[in-house]
Amino acid sequence: MSICKVCLFLFFFPFLSFAQLAKSYTPLPIQDTIPAITYTSLSKRLDVDKSQVAEPQKKVNNYIKYLYEERFKYVVSNFNDDYIITEGELTSYLQQILTNIYKSNPQLSQETMVYAFRSSIPNAFSFGDGNLAVTLGLLSRLKNDSQVAFILCHEMAHYHRKHGDKQIQALAKLNYDKELQKKLEHNNTYSYKKELIKSLELSITKHSRTYEFEADSIGLTYFLNTNYDRNAPVECMDILSKSDKGLDQNIIDFKKYFDFPDYPIKPSWLTYEKSTTWHKSEKDGEFGDSDTTHTHPNCMRRQAALKRQLQGKGAVTITSANDLFQSIVTQSTFEQITSHYHFKKYGKALFGSLLLLERYPENAYLHAMVSKCIYQLYTHQKNHEIGKVLEQPDSRFDDNYDQFLTFFQQLRLTEIASLGYFYSAGRRQIDASNEDFWHAYWLCSQLPVSKILPSKVKAEYAATFPKGKYLTNMP
Template identity: 25%
Template sequence: MFRLVLLVCLAALHFLPAAAQDQPYLPYYSRDTAQVYQLAVAHRNAIKDHLVVPKTGSSEYRDHYRKIVKETSDEVFNSIRYSALLDPTVEPYVQQVFRRILAANPQLPATAKLVLSRNPQPNAHAVGTSTVMLNIGLLPRLENESQLAFILCHELAHVACRHMQTSMQEHLLAVHSKEMKREYRRILNSEYNISSQIKALALGFSLNSNYHHRRYERQADSLGYVLLSRTSYDASQAYRALELLDTIDQPETAGPLPLSAYFNCAEFPRTFAAAENKPKSIFTVKAAEKTVLETTDTLKSHPDCAKRMRFVRTLARDQVAAGPQAASTPEFARIRHISRLEVIQSWFDYDCYDHALFDALLLLPQQPQNSYLRSVVLLSLYELQQHLQGHTYNEVVSTISPRNSAPFNDLLRVLYDLRHDEFKGLSACFAQANEPGQADEYALAARYAAMALAAEPATAASLKAQLQKQYAGGRFEKLLFPVPPTKAGAARH
């Protein structure tokens, strides 16, 4: 009998990991912020300890230096305090990649640290003196772990080359140089075009700073490639990583959103079509010309990638991986999947409900049974309606812009065309075929949102009570059920 019980227990332990993997993933949330706060304080103190105000130079120079150190340390503190992601899955994974790079390159600063950020923008950057910030938004756009390793090596190269300190010193020396002060006094003493001359001086200073910044990028690519080649990762993926960065501002799916499939029904009988190209006038003699900024990659999140790719190809002696790569390992594929959901949640948590709605609708055709995605759609519609009703719609809906992708602009046109009472039909159409199916906090909150939009107060009140009882102090309590300020608190405010 004892042997039978033992065998049953062992079998249960064997199937536990598989069962855990089958559970749908929900974005990470914790009410305990002590660990994040301590991490932010540690990084702020590290910057202050390292960037010591020089004893030489004018008092004006040293005061400016002190001000920059304070602003930098505060910026790092706030960035980590309010965006660090310490989840139990993605964060340990990227930390493992980071440790492998450090182990293979012992010459790197021992103080170098990696912080995973909730920031949905696909980027990474080195801040302070030894901190590398990796945005969660970058992970879904990469194809394999070697590409991630190169990006981390690139940022570690910035740390090793002390680019931040060098850039800060160059900036201060230029601002407080005799030549700069002499030119500024000359402009002030001139009779005409003082404002234009000051703008030209500032523009020249900015362009010079950009030149130095791009020089640092080339140095970081060079050293980053060397650091990567010392690891067990595939160094040829450095080129492909830059290829991906060059097109990272474009959506992963180029086609239009199937809005009619989700939001067209008897309660909201409307067809959705992409905006048509404006017909050319018969009087048009010359096509509209784009500005210099629009014809270069200056406005890209990652400029100069084409030049950097040529440089890396030379370093690699043409041994590069170009074009789409083979499917990544199952482990990295899971990290990409989780990161996509974390990106959507980050957009939602940052009150960017248009982005959260867009990304959720973009993923739904690939994952039609994903209850989380359905919940985010309904919750985003609810929050959009609340802001429209509160006259703060422009704060949570982006401006239509040529810099946006065409499908995102199409969604924005729909959102700007909606009236307050139309959200009821819009959410009803979606909920008919896409009601969240899981019994979790998101699904319960989404059902409440749908009932609130449908003007069903009794059902909404029942769901509210259930949500507050079952998930007291949960993720949506303050968002969905904000406590109105007291008269004393309002007076103090």
């Protein structure tokens, strides 16, 4: 596709304007069941993959097929568990970039699909079955279309070089390796097996370091056939190298948001000392060790290798629609908040909402999310389950996040309830034309400190929105 055609597409692609976001945000629909057409396509691909297994040892042959079936189940579960975004601007945008790359590389058969993925971890991956994914966390960090293109080229290389299949085949052979079986007989402990597999870096979705460097190299050859900016691969490594830090390092002004005439903020809440305790662990996933730092080898080494490969290639820069790309980045940021709330990570959703309110101070969706999250913190604290939805402060966290956690972890149950109620009540005259506000206000009207009946809130909401989307959620 020519540059002109690419830009023409981008020009007509819908994007979010500042004027829209200044007042509210409408989140993308959450697809909680895999589309039937997608399930059928994945099933057919599974049948093809199994039919092509040609391992002479029968046990290994059957185990490879079993691992293909497990991969299929894993991919389906990511659809059914709401991680994969099947519709909307984010996935459409990624798919268009992918199509552009294939048109510039006619030697490749266009066998892959790409989706936006609901995770704040900055990462991208190939499932190995033709499905690629780019997380919201990575999309929100990238700077232009060219960087997105290189990320996709890298994941395409994993797929077209069959890295996932090779790992599955290696794992199957390893499972029936006679020498390994002898070792396990002498040291048949769970920890030994775990460390052995970890040392070999074999899994369905995580690639070995050797494969990462190869995907960079092969992906770069795909990338150089396009008209995207050749500085992008090196820039991507810079971004990945800094991905263990939050994008927004600003300290939240708690007094600005939680000091009310009828419920003034207590000075003791604002005292803060950096935590000296570690609470995170490997099993924490998104809140613990970053996938990026573990699945990608040293980014500076990868960057150096890319620079060597780029020597003498020159630099080509294309003109992209900045408004469109900024819209993609902004939507990715909002959707991370939506995703955190959906997956019951209410602390993360609240933290992200407060940070984003500095950019969009009158956004009703963000204000509603603040009220909803505080209500959820109250209910979980009441049930002695707040640890499930709000992390403990940790010395390894960014200062602003650690301070945020310190602020909310020290609050008593009645104090959390008061903050939720007075925050939502204070928005009554400002956000009354927004449905998300009404849902948040209704939730907070159920708090024990509330001065308004939930039934009255529901009646007002129904009068304003006779077919309101939240009416069925207000018994």
